[in-house]
Amino acid sequence: MGFIFSKSMNENMKRQQEFMLMNTRLQLERQLIMQNEMRERQMAMQIAWSREFLKYFGTFFGIASVALTAGAIKRKKPAFFLPIIPLGFVFTYQYDLGYGTLLQRMKGEAENILETETSKLQLPKGMITFEGLEKARREQSKFFIDK
Numbered sequence: 102m103g104f105i106f107s108k109s110m111n112e113n114m115k116r117q118q119e120f121m122l123m124n125t126r127l128q129l130e131r132q133l134i135m136q137n138e139m140r141e142r143q144m145a146m147q148i149a150w151s152r153e154f155l156k157y158f159g160t161f162f163g164i165a166s167v168a169l170t171a172g173a174i175k176r177k178k179p180a181f182f183l184p185i186i187p188l189g190f191v192f193t194y195q196y197d198l199g200y201g202t203l204l205q206r207m208k209g210e211a212e213n214i215l216e217t218e219t220s221k222l223q224l225p226k227g228m229i230t231f232e233g234l235e236k237a238r239r240e241q242s243k244f245f246i247d248k
Contacts, residue, residue, distance in 0.1 A: 144204075148198070148199060148204070151195055151198040151199040152199040152200070154195055154199075155192075155195045155196055155199050155200075158191065158192060158195055159192060159196075162188050162189070162191075162192045165184065165185070165188060166185055166188075169181045169182060169184060169185055170182070170185075
């Protein structure tokens, strides 16, 4: 009688462990999907910001280029062309970020770093551990009573 009861308990415990494992896996998958969704939204906001900035900066760059060119011709001083060069670099960068392939090139470089330069990605003093966090919490806590 005890053997049958024990066998039934073991089966129930095994089913419960399988259910917990499935539930944990489902929860982890949901967290990963949510994190990826948040990352995609942040990237979309960055691209949208760059495109919006490009509109304003492009207008400024166009007006400044025309005015500086007119000033250089009118006063016969080619030095008026010099500010166009750095402004052109900023404009090109913003255009590449908003409409070009800059993000794909950055992604490729990031993948290369992850594959070949992992030593540069390591945290000082290694990975954070639960014990390290608990030690820091105990040191900072004024209310913690160590028994």
